[in-house]
Amino acid sequence: RLDQGTMEVKLEVINLNSLFNFVLNRFDMILESDAKNENTITKNYNILREFTKEDVWVEVDPDKFTQVLDNIMNNAVKYSPGGGTITARLIKTKTRAILSISDQGLGIPRKDLDNIFNRFFRVDKSRSRAQGGTGLGLAISKEVVEKFNGRIWVDSVENKGSTFYISLAYVDEEPEDDWDAE
Template structure:
């Protein structure tokens, strides 16, 4: 109940424009790996995990620097990873990808779960939307995680969307604005201050 109240307060602040965004230049490769390492650690620490899973990483080798609010974006990745694990079968693989285009960083998280019916794809980011009410009750959650994720990604100038095939799984994508930096560029900015 407290979690739902906190999520509703967070959405209310976003709606009213009173959410503070603390943008900083972040190595997204390191940050994404840090989030995924936490999920790996949870599995290793639990002697009797409710579910086994494997996280497969397919990252570009190049360091990608983006301007984001680290805390808020970590919440987005946590929401999507929690869903991917929750709705994947025991022993499933969650595939996490990170790549760049000429002006975007693209993150994708794919699961091997039940998938989302095509008719519901346009609603998964709606507040309180649940694909399968009975399954959702058993799995827990508030139905607000993806709505919050969408709001945060949009506040950061990005976009979030999903592709899914029933019976095969879902892939959530996040694109963020990206301007390629050379390492020297990062140092040059500091010396001009």
């Protein structure tokens, strides 16, 4: 659907702090659940949140944007075999909201950085095959973010980890509640 330009997006003004926390809370619950289940191989990681105190309002499709955040978080967990800290940040600049997710994982070789948002591209074929995946997640994430006039990019150092960034224009204030408009 993305290729044909027919992906339907339902834009809403949402509180990015709340949506990001919602996604991170789900990952915290998965971590806790895995720790209690003796049949599960648990990765020893924790999620550190560094959010602006201000509410950040953006116009996105909340379902599609949740999929983007899920994909980046899943990759952070998947490619951090030793665990470690995943740092989730949300800051507000003069014109943009910038969200980032950093891991302490395998990192991405410099030669591959320009290609990771291409469809079906996988960094190290043997490493990727062992981890599963299709090579579509980041390509789809990029297309979705661009539908919201946003930008996604990565900084990475091999054997140290990766940081994925998403930049979105923010809306100046909380939306009016339709119910109060009478």
